[in-house]
Amino acid sequence: MPRNARFTLPHRPTVYHVISRTALSGLPLGDIEKNRLLEIIKYFSSIYFVDVLGFCIMGNHWHLAVKIYPRDYATRQEVQERFVKRYGEDVHFGDQEIEKFSKKWTDLSEFVREIKQTFSRYYNKRHNRRGFFWGERFKSMIVQEGSTLVNMLAYIDLNPIRAGIVKKPEDYRWSSLGYHVQTGNKDGFLSIDFGLKEWNEFDPQEIVRKYRQFVYETGAVDAGKGKTIDQKIVEKARKKGYKISRVERFRYRCRYFTDSGVIGGKDFVQEVFDQVKHLLGSKDKRKFTPVGGVEGVYSMKRLGES
Template identity: 45%
Template sequence: MPRVSRMIVQNQTAVYHVMSRTALDGFPLEAFEKDFLLELIKRMSGLFFTEVYGFALMGNHFHLLVKMIPEDRFSDEAVKQRLVLFYGEKKAPVDDGQLPFIRQKLGSLSEFIREIKVNFTRFYNKRHGRRGYFWGDRFKSVIVEEGETLINCLAYIDLNPVRAGIVERPEDYRWNSLGYHIQSKNKGGFLSTDFGLKEFNVKSGKERVRRYREYVYETGAIKPPTKPHSNSHSSATFVGGVDDSSKYSECTSAAASPGRLGIISNAKRNDRSICGKIVTKERNRNFEISRTDRFLYRTRYFTDSGIIGSREFVSGTYQQFKHLFQCRHEKKPKSVKGLDGLFSLKRLSENF
């Protein structure tokens, strides 16, 4: 079956969760490569008609949450100014005859990601003395509704290094958006501090970051430190402001705790049975997928759903693209278990 053309919203702002993986084995994106990729994304976002909400650069893939802004929102003078800032006075293509083509390019999500990936491939191949492709298949993109869905998606992205077992707190990771906010104080104003919090009338960017961090901790069920400057961590999990200590009382061993984050100790690799305490825990909650599960484990709904948001948003946006799908019946929004009020265009199989 031929793959479906990419769904791109026309003539209005739209937020996309973009993800792209490398074609190489292992984890080729090390610290130096991640630093370069981050600077490249920052540079390209200043040229293209974008607003970046968040990102996570991992060892073999990256996530980007970005709003694309229609080209008609920018005057000719504003376009020329972007070109000069990017290329410099002498090299900037400021011929008025080229502006329509340039406008179209700078408003394109595909062109934005292509420039990032092509330029990174050149850098990587030169640095490592190689030729050929660096990135795998075409990048994935999901249309994300602004508001609650956006902040949920952003939290999922920022929790990538926690799920991978790299860090215990997302802001300790240098190459994600929460780490960038905390460690560099959002240097250069690279990231939007909207977070979907405008409805709360929060004008201070600092307060928005604080509230977003609180949201991520409560949503992701992260163990906060008991005291400042202390290496010990509380065994309690905070979800929605409720102390749910029982979640950690059953996983106190060094082997069990990393396993929850996706890292299995050597001692446990050959143990194929499910711990009795875990079975009891799941039985007590009737084996339902919880909100916390959606963020502590990899979920395909944030990366493969096509469109994600409220029922009305998914249904309405689908109407713009239903001609792309070869199916007899119209697709209907599917509810995402564990996240009340969140719907997906596609029904996806998952393993928890």
């Protein structure tokens, strides 16, 4: 039976909600696998002409809200810069490459295919297996910007709440709200253009605060599909104006005090790292991660990502 054609709008920037499920039983995506899948999504979003608006990686599926830009946005200079990042400076780059990659890197199906194939190879190697990892082809739908988009983003971020995994959506670090709150949107990975002009906000922190408020108020409503955010938690957040306190930000960094490998001042971490990097098989210099909420303290490991 032939597949239905995928709905795309190739001639203008378009937002899509992508959903992909595994072919394996149970919950094959553990913490390590979720971390790796997120790294892969981040990498390819820096190669393709896309903005990532939201995501959530669950135990057996993942959601992605992404805005794809058409070929008109792929200038020769930008394509070349991304080509060098992907393949290095020694690989030939000419008119044929411009034509090929300006088309490829503005294509939703190619974007998702590379993410899924790269992760499948990683998973099979890690678990010493062969065969398919992903199920049927990914689902995608075109999403109108504005209120439809922000409701869809809230739906994505509320997945861990409906599943009963966490009590507050930002406690789940493999989701967009968790990434905003726990990492401060590290590397500018996520776009904060939710399309709600009526918010009339330009301060990124205030935009995220209003989005968090929207997610909480939406998540408190019983829609008959899974669990909701506890009303007491919502009331407590309301009293704080949905602002994340310094204490709360610090709490999200507490893993650094148990899993950082080396923690302390930047010079101290560098000194110790130089002495133990042979044990880690590392020959490169490393940029150490500042621990949010504690001035002047750094971690050897990048726990925001790993």
